[in-house]
Amino acid sequence: MAGRLLAIGECMVELMQAEGGLMRKSFAGDTFNAAYYARLYLPSDWTVDYFSAVGKDMISDEMLAFMQERGIGTEHVARLDGHAPGLYMIHLKDGERSFSYWRSVSAAKLLARDGDRLRKAIEASDIIVFSGITLAILPAEDIETLLSELRRAKAAGKRVVFDPNIRPRLWDDADRMRAAITEGARAATLLMPSLDDETTHFGDASLEETIARYRALGVAGQVVKDGSEGATLVFGDERSHVPSAKVEKIVDTTSAGDSFNGAFLARLATGASPEDAARFAADVAAAVIQHHGALVAREKLPKG
Incomplete structure (x- = not known):
């Protein structure tokens, strides 16, 4: 059955290490990465769109062309004068990554300024990420504008997917961060958190505490990711665990969670059980972290 997935967020210019001390340019960002992998695995009668804002400069033109070439719709990406995409650089050490960011004039910070534009895009979609x-x-x-529209979508029966993806450096106050993440979860029907984030920033003493805290907010489904330990799935009264896929050598963990999210949603949307969707997503994430960069070419990934 045809459908429409809408990912909301910030796509940035990505600089990554290349041979000879050079840097390679690409474009990436957590929700865009998820959209990219969802697009790879959704059937052709599904539409995948991105909702964001960019500038009117040359690099913004390149970014939009990049999205379109990969099958991501850009009709919901606003063009704003005086702004540009943000930029980040990946630093790698033993396969683990850290980042440096430049995003002070990022147009994406204004993506929810036009509430009517936001509502129109969400109402036209079946899955919102x-x-x-x-x-x-x-x-x-x-x-609040964004969360209000997402609450409306949830009430209308749409699948609203939230990955807390907690990054304290982006927040000016830890309490405000936790409050916003909590309200984001309350607006969702499917939550895809990382257990390490939850224990670190919410003080959960166990997986059980994380699941119970989010269940109390009215979240119908949870996929709690725990790195090499796999993922715990809670859908209504059904609970299961899916192990991670084996990896011979970790090259770059960038987009591990994002690729899992996108592959999982693609399989779930086309009728797979949560367990089967998670097993496939674990295989995709395992392939992704054996290559550099956030977006790995289709031929290097599992078929499906």
Whole structure:
């Protein structure tokens, strides 16, 4: 059955290490990465769109062309004068990554400024994906605009997917961060958190505490990711665990969670059980982290 997935957030210019001390340019961002992998595995009668904002400069033109070439719709990406995409650089050490960011004039910070535009895009979609980073870059009043529209979507029966993706460096206050993440979860029907984030920033003593805290917010489904330990799935009264896929050598963990999210949603949307979707997503994430960069070419990934 045909459908439409809408990912909301910030796509950035990505600089990564290349041979000879050079840097390679690409474009990536957590919800865009998820959209990319969802697009790879959704059937052709599904539409995948990105909702964001960019500038009117040359690099913004390149970014939009990049999205379109990969089958991601850009009709919901606003063009704003005086702004440009943000930029980040990946630093790698033994396969683990850290980042440096330049995003002070990022147009994506204004993505929710036009509430009517936001509502139109959400109403036209079946699955809506957003993250804690989406919330973190927005002014307080625009966070409420976005969450209000997502609550409406949830009430209308749409699948609203939230990855808390907690990045404290993006927030000016830890309590405000936790409050916004909590409200983001409350607006969702499917939550895809990382257990390490939850224990670190919410003080959960166990997986059980994380699941119970989010269940109390009215979240119908949870996929709690725990790195090499796999993922725990809670859908209504059904609970299961899916192990991670084996990896011979970790090259770059960038987009491990994002690729899992996108592949999982693609399989779930086309009728797979949560367990089967998670097993496939674990295989995709395992392939992704054996290559450099956030977006790995289709031929290097599992078929499906």
